[in-house]
Amino acid sequence: xxxxSYTPPSSADIIQQTEGMIEISVSGPNLVTLLIVTAxxxxxxxxxxxxxxxxxxxxxxxxxxxxxxxxKGGMPVPPIIIDAVPSASEDDQ
Numbered sequence: 001x002x003x004x005s006y007t008p009p010s011s012a013d014i015i016q017q018t019e020g021m022i023e024i025s026v027s028g029p030n031l032v033t034l035l036i037v038t039a040x041x042x043x044x045x046x047x048x049x050x051x052x053x054x055x056x057x058x059x060x061x062x063x064x065x066x067x068x069x070x071x072k073g074g075m076p077v078p079p080i081i082i083d084a085v086p087s088a089s090e091d092d093q
Contacts, residue, residue, distance in 0.1 A: 009025065009030075013026075034060060035064070038053040038054075042054050055082060059081065059082045062080075063077060063078050064077075066078065
């Protein structure tokens with residue numbers, strides 16, 4: 001599995017929410033691909049790319065780490081929420 005396994009969400013996977021938010025359904029393999037790509041991008045030369053990649057990676061990893069892989073057809077994965085307002089941190093400078 002790698003970057004070539006990523007399939008962009010279809011318009012049916014994107015649900016408009018309130019206050020400009022959207023909800024996007026993403027498959028397990030796509031989540032793994034997003035983790036790989038964002039982990040790679042945390043070392044990007046442009047600070048803006050590093051900041052975005054770090055935020056996306058942290059948000060996905062936090063939720064994925066709570067999933068029990070031993071559950072058979074178990075609980076749905078909780079939503080991963082990423083807002084559009086980046087905050088400055090020591091790592092971004």
